[in-house]
Amino acid sequence: MRDAIFLGNELWMGVDNSAGIGEKPGDVLSASESLVAEMAARVALLELWCVEAEAQQIVVINFTGNAAWNFYKLGIERLFQNIGLDCPPIAGSTESNMTTLQSGISVQIIGSRQKKCWYQTKKKxxxxxxxxxxxxxxxxxxxxxxxxxxxxxxxxxxxxxxxxxxxxxxxxxxxxxxxxxxxxxxxxxxxxxxxxxxxxxxxxxxxxxxxxxxxxxxxxxxxxxxx
Known part of the structure; x- marks a missing residue:
């Protein structure tokens, strides 16, 4: 099942995070904020696909600052657009009280299983x-x-x-x-x-x-x- 987290009632969650990658001067690797979010969402979505679950809700934890939120959202929406899927609702929280020196983001995607997969079969x-x-x-x-x-x-x-x-x-x-x-x-x-x-x-x-x-x-x- 890789690292997908079972939440009960056929719900699963895939998670990925990124730190020190973005557009801040202190970042280790320079990359657009939209690309950083797209790649984090990519991993979380693949975790769901590993258990045959499809995305229903996205939660973004943003440590980069208020200015990054729309770009993070844009990158996640682009990921689903490129696949040909509707992007699930995006919600989350932003660290706005403290200014960080490096970028940081966590993307959590919650999904439900749509069909039987390998661990549901009678033969297991x-x-x-x-x-x-x-x-x-x-x-x-x-x-x-x-x-x-x-x-x-x-x-x-x-x-x-x-x-x-x-x-x-x-x-x-x-x-x-x-x-x-x-x-x-x-x-x-x-x-x-x-x-x-x-x-x-x-x-x-x-x-x-x-x-x-x-x-x-x-x-x-x-x-x-x-x-």
Whole structure:
């Protein structure tokens, strides 16, 4: 289930945060505030997709200041627009009493599960036991590399369409621990060399698919590697 949090009554929550990335002079990495929010929302949404839940409400915790709020909101709305989905309502809180030296944001997305997924089946099969093969879509990227090589960041619209068409049966986002750590969590031993490094804002995902490598690659702009 990756790191999605079960809230009860078929509700789940995906969360991601970012600090020191933005437009303040003290930030470690310079990036537009809208892009920072978009990437944080991306991770939280992928956490929901991992448990077959769809977004219903978004909560933003803004430590950057009042001026950043509209840009953060814009970035999150752009994420859903690029996928082709309506953006859920956005609410939250802003630190306005103290001026911070660096940017900071947390994005929480609450969603409900729409269909049965792997842990609801009678046989209780784990993702590794589901039919099909494992693939890595995209490459692990972090920091400036995310900005420099956008075509190697798995596109969420393409991933969403693949989920709708049942071209993939399970989606598992990779994070700062890297791909190898996620494979270990899933109990998978790779047959091919795995690219090292942090996957930052889930620039790559592990998926289970009944398709061949060539067929799956035709659905994605980013590179696809059979595990």
């Amino acid at each position: 099969l784990t993702p590794a036991e589901q039919p099909g093969n494992w693939f890595l879509i995209g490459k692990p990227l972090v920091g400036q590399a995310v900005l420099n090589t956008p075509t190697e960041v798995v596109a969420l619209k393409e991933l969403y369409l693949a989920r709708l068409s049942d071209s993939i049966s399970y989606c598992h986002p990779c994070g700062s621990s890297g791909v190898d750590a996620e494979l270990s969590r899933l109990g998978i031993r790779a047959s091919n060399p795995i690219p090292p490094g942090s996957a930052g804002p889930s620039t790559c995902v592990l998926v289970k698919s009944p398709l061949s490598l060539d067929a799956l690659q035709r659905l994605f702009t980013a590179s696809v590697l059979e595990i």
